Amino acid sequence: MKLLHTSLIFACGLVCAADDTDPVIGSIGGVELREREVLESLGGLGTMDKEALASEPAALNKLVCSMLVQRVIYQEALEKKWDVEPAIQPLLKSTREAAITDSYLKSLCRPPEGYPSESELRTAYTASREALTVPRSYRLAQVFIAAPEEGAEKTAKARLEAILKRLKAAEADFGQVAREMSEEKESAARDGEIGWLSEKQIQPEILAALPKLRLNVVSEPVRLKDGWHILKVLDAREPFTPIFDQVRVQLSQRLRAEKIRADMQAYVAETLQKHPVAINEVALSKLLQEIPPRDSVIKP
Incomplete structure (x- = not known):
């Protein structure tokens, strides 16, 4: 669910036109969140992630609440022109670059819809039985x-x-x-x-x-x-081990997340081989001496 939460958080900054056929899903402080905005946020999810969400209805409620809270704070910041503050510009640039890079990398490394297979799930269940045991x-x-x-x-x-x-x-x-x-x-x-x-x-x-x-x-x-x-x-x-069907979704999420991480690391390693990094250590040493204290970088 961590990936799902991230996708929703980034979507909080989007402003979408709404009409009478687009019902309000939630509101906070006069700010509304429409059905289409939530669906657009969820649109990038794979089948497995959507199935996982369907199995945890409370998770969607929690994530929509997160969207609403971020939306109202976002609008407050815009009203106070926080987005044009000189000190915030480097952060906006780096955040945008990080969001685009992370999203692109995950799209490249997203496992196929059929992963993990039934056989892979059962193998993972057998290997994880001890870790899955619920204590007394x-x-x-x-x-x-x-x-x-x-x-x-x-x-x-x-x-x-x-x-x-x-x-x-x-x-x-x-x-x-x-x-x-x-x-x-x-x-x-x-x-x-x-x-x-x-x-x-x-x-x-x-x-x-x-x-x-x-x-x-x-x-x-x-x-x-x-x-x-x-x-x-x-x-x-008494302590018990859940049966396979009880942890199928949990195992699927874990295996998909592990594969995404492994494939992303492999892609980064391949990129480094194609494009070796060169760092000016002398300039970097001087730069470190010029970095201001953290609490002085941005002040509201």
Whole structure:
């Protein structure tokens, strides 16, 4: 998806005429983004990339949001004549050259639509089974008490004791306690639920306590730097390896990206052989002494 994001970002600077048959896809601050503009941005994608996008509808939504944000900032910059500032001209020139070069090079090195083949995909799946394995994961909920500020230790500990007392009471409702007393508001709004986390995403102190917990059993408070975490395991999954069809798109994207990178490197190497580089080391050394500090190059 990285290549897709880049193509959309460059398209944000385009201004396209719109008509009544070109519906608005999104808007921000009075700036509209039309269907045709999005389609033109996606037009350069290959079949595999389009299939990957179709499998992740939320990705298109996110990218359209990126286009809109960049568009409104772009128009603000134009209104303030930022594009004609002398200091920005070298950047515009180098950016244009880089965009054209990158786009041209990728077009030369774009794999055929049939790549990777079914056989190549299955070979990659077999070779990547270990890397594709999803580690043990837990669906967690918590009640959180923030670490006390200096001088407020007694208040925090009293709050902690009050929460523990409620949780240990008969027929205690963990979700209700989280809603009413947890100091982490985002999870509190969901009855304390944090969601699914793999072992690699969980802090070691908390991870150490999880194997001792049965489902829906409340843990003792786990103290971290940010405060106390009282945990509840809502569900757990053992490590598993996705089946081939579950990772087909992911593997295809990876193989295509790897081939593009390899072919681009080969093309650059071939270009260097045809056109050897000559550098005036003396002049370059003098130039380095004249380069101004980074924070003084461009100032709004």
